[in-house]
Amino acid sequence: MANARLVENGIVKRVVRLKCRGRVHTVEVDGTEAVPRRAAVVPVPGGVWVSLDGHCEFFEPVLGSVPLPSRAADPEVRAPMTGRIVSIRVKPGDAVREGDVLVILEAMKMEYRLAAPAAGKVATVRVAERDRVEIGAVLVTMAPP
């Protein structure tokens, strides 16, 4: 599996393996790490771009034995973490291409650009700007093109 969970002193630590330029990096995170807010974190289908102080790289989660459900098939775009909606870029009925930014979420001092998992139409937008959303909350639902 890509992400193993460890429990240490009651804090859930996750071990994430990420591929960048062909090399696999193993990172332990527990949600308490500080990332400079000037970092841009841009999830796209298949991975995430991170740009910090002029260094921009693409990171691809390394998948283990249990494949994750295909993102492209998921008709629901969910909050990857608890945070606040900064900006909504689409409205119901909009046609979007794969990778188009739907919603910008701010959490842990970083902005997350949540993109369309596949080309399609926006079916519903379930949140408004400035809403606080819990992790896993459905933000946008998609319909086929």
Next chain:
Amino acid sequence: MANARLVENGIVKRVVRLKCRGRVHTVEVDGTEAVPRRAAVVPVPGGVWVSLDGHCEFFEPVLGSVPLPSRAADPEVRAPMTGRIVSIRVKPGDAVREGDVLVILEAMKMEYRLAAPAAGKVATVRVAERDRVEIGAVLVTMAPP
């Protein structure tokens, strides 16, 4: 209804009424109109901002056919912006002339004198000195002379 639909030569035309800076504009659209793509169209709750060649305005769809109440006759004096009440110059029952200062509001380090929209009597004073008030909050209500 805000938007009536007309059918003309098989094309559905919509008649939309939009309020901008207090004036209502009636626009016919059938979806074939060309809008310069450099125009920025930004829907927000309650209306839409349009910016084109340095001219940016907020448009509010007008609901219903009932004429809007005249501003001059408005019996409510509202905060034109968010700020703090510096001074209250009237009390309930005072007779005032048009233009008499009722309340002084401080916002963005400047003072705003809110005057009586017409001659009349002060009905109620809804705020106290040093209160923080939100934009649109009713500060004073007026009664006819």
Next chain:
Amino acid sequence: MTKILVANRGEIACRILRTLRDMGISSVAVHSEADKDSPHVDEADEAVQVEGNDPAKSYLNIQGLLEAAGRTGATAIHPGYGFLSTNARFATACERAKLTFIGPTAAAMTTLGDKRSARSTAERCGIPVIPGARECDSPEAAQAIADRVGYPILVKAAGGGGGRGLRQVDEAAGLPEAFAAARREAESSFRDGRMLVEKFIHPARHIEIQILGDGKKAVAFGERECSLQRRFQKIIEESPSPAVSGSLRAALSDAAERLAVAAGYSNAGTVEFLLGPDGAWYFLEVNARLQVEHPITEARFGIDLVRAQVELALGGSLPAPAEPRGHAIEARINAEDPARDFLPMTGRVAALRWPHRPDLRVDAGLREGQEILPWFDPLLGKIIAWGPDREWARRRLLGGLRDLVLAGVPTNQRFLIDTLESDFFVQGETFTTTLESQSWTPPEPSKAMLVAAATAAAPPAPKSKSASPWRTRGSWRMGS
């Protein structure tokens, strides 16, 4: 190791922090609770929250700022403009805390920052001053001065600036209330209720000279004309002034340099003058700090004034004054409604696209989604255009203002465009009263704007048959 705390927010904090980064100097931002997500916080290496009773008070909290400096190991403080930048107590407190204050010494600031003291220093240097300017503690004392010099007069805060605590009085009847209001504003803005009264020169141009001093010598970096003001606050500035000849420039520069030397002035400062309709000029006041409009001087002289400030404060020597070049104009984008007496506006930045083009500079600290708060100055950003001549700078600035998209909060964008296109601006006929004597009506929205708004406000019915309410109803009727 130098580490500089920037005791400010908004565009000027962002602008200072960027120069520090380019200089390789570590930086600390401070912010109030409400500003914790503001752009300037991201521009610094570290950020410290400072307490205050309202969001603006944090930037006036001397003790809190010194503690933030102590906690982060900052060795110097840049005050920006506004807030504590011209507060001699703050400069003194920094000196006591062994922090380098990036600005003049407290002593020079007191000599020139206080209007009364600046005026007497100017008089001692033989520099003309405005008739009748005297401090007075009561409306009655003000009335006595006004009776001597004649109306109209100005009532203004002795320890302030930026148009706050300032009132024009046209006749004796209006004096008591104007005096009280100006004093209240002065007390709330500057914690200093001392007032001045002076003759109102009309029509006048506002001409100011940029200086850099090292305590012993001072160098002038040309003039800026800042006559276009609303509510006594500058809105469009240019350099050079269309009304300043070479000999006048030399006279004003010489006066500014002499004044700075007389006060032992160090670091950057601005000496303001009024130019009367008869060509006579008068010393107005000194702004003992960086000015909002400093970029137009930078564009012409090829100097980075913030860098010069930092280098001077760290013991560097005065930069040589380069030959100025071309013309520069700045427009201030404010969150305000020019159609309603420039009422400050609040709101949320829903869309933001700054212009990009040669010789156009944007100084701002703003992002999409940002809330414009009522406690602060309405300045959202500045666009500065340079050109080989005035007309080209004007066109470049107009191009930039037309390209700018800033939606979600009403701004003066269209007013700036119309002002830059007006006959009086094209002809350089700009006076401090020009804008208030003109009435401005916003143009009607164009057909294209209305169509765009109508389309967005009431989107057309979906084309897919199944989704059309008309099709559905028709079928129903047929089936019933």
Next chain:
Amino acid sequence: MTKILVANRGEIACRILRTLRDMGISSVAVHSEADKDSPHVDEADEAVQVEGNDPAKSYLNIQGLLEAAGRTGATAIHPGYGFLSTNARFATACERAKLTFIGPTAAAMTTLGDKRSARSTAERCGIPVIPGARECDSPEAAQAIADRVGYPILVKAAGGGGGRGLRQVDEAAGLPEAFAAARREAESSFRDGRMLVEKFIHPARHIEIQILGDGKKAVAFGERECSLQRRFQKIIEESPSPAVSGSLRAALSDAAERLAVAAGYSNAGTVEFLLGPDGAWYFLEVNARLQVEHPITEARFGIDLVRAQVELALGGSLPAPAEPRGHAIEARINAEDPARDFLPMTGRVAALRWPHRPDLRVDAGLREGQEILPWFDPLLGKIIAWGPDREWARRRLLGGLRDLVLAGVPTNQRFLIDTLESDFFVQGETFTTTLESQSWTPPEPSKAMLVAAATAAAPPAPKSKSASPWRTRGSWRMGS
């Protein structure tokens, strides 16, 4: 009424269109089908789609472009750089169609744009040329020249530029294959298979002089050093060159002006020279058009070269050469992977935030969501920094490159930063072979980058029980 069609795309089309807008001149953009949503289309008053067999061919479709001009009533055409900008047939076709071609006449373009003809013109003017440069139609003829001047040699397209159709050959064995490959590239890029062979000067600096001509006189606007190249394409340019003395500058400027006058050259052009290790210099070629790197000249001379081009083409007179000031450096942001031989990259711009700071100019035509297509040059945009001296310009540019956010397609951003921070750049030791002799390895991602990526790529499991897919499956198992 002047109306100008811009026969180009990308950053240069946007840059030209903005100057036209500031000049109050109506503009027409052209675009291929694939480019119909590209930023340059929005910058013009009108836009016309031009057909082509692939997205780049539209911009090479002479008949289609002339038809677009005819249909929109355009009176002049600005070709930008690349595409048809140095195609004499296009210039001639414009002349025949009574369209003002904003560039040199077809005759001058032929005289100086063709490498062979330019070389003989230079020789007639007494300007030094590179030993052995002769046209040759076969590998055998090339070998004969190489044997005479000695290896290494360069094989290059007689009618091309921009690094295409160019090969370095170190020994006789590699010549046949290199010759064939270069000719293939030349034919596909320029539809012109004529080749030149010349002595390879090493290590050399690439120094070029900007000129403006009116057909009779020519004025030089200083030099640009463009030695830092990868795959023979410039990537970082600066002005002035750290290696050019006042007397060398005067000699190069004089040679460039004499060459332009000899060819009756009008409008903007660039005369390129190689500066050898012994201080000897050689005429290289003429770029009979605006260059990608023109902004560094604009920053130092306070001139808008596009405006000058338009004014000269409309019969205006030559601008007076101003005194240059300070130092300017440009970095080209390319969609390419410097770790894999600068392989061009494609993708979709997922996030874009250009830097803003004093004396930093961004020339780009890019928007979030834009698809970077494989048919075009990988240039995404340029960042140009000015400073009173080289070190300050370098730091400003580094600051701008660090602030830039451009995600979604791999770029050379970090490579540019490392290059500007290298010892050889700091010391001004830049030669045309410097970059290829250095190996660059991208730094490992920092801890902060990894944590940011990990947090975003694999968010923690939802806390709400009902939302967890694992919980749901467990219940099922229990019920079964």
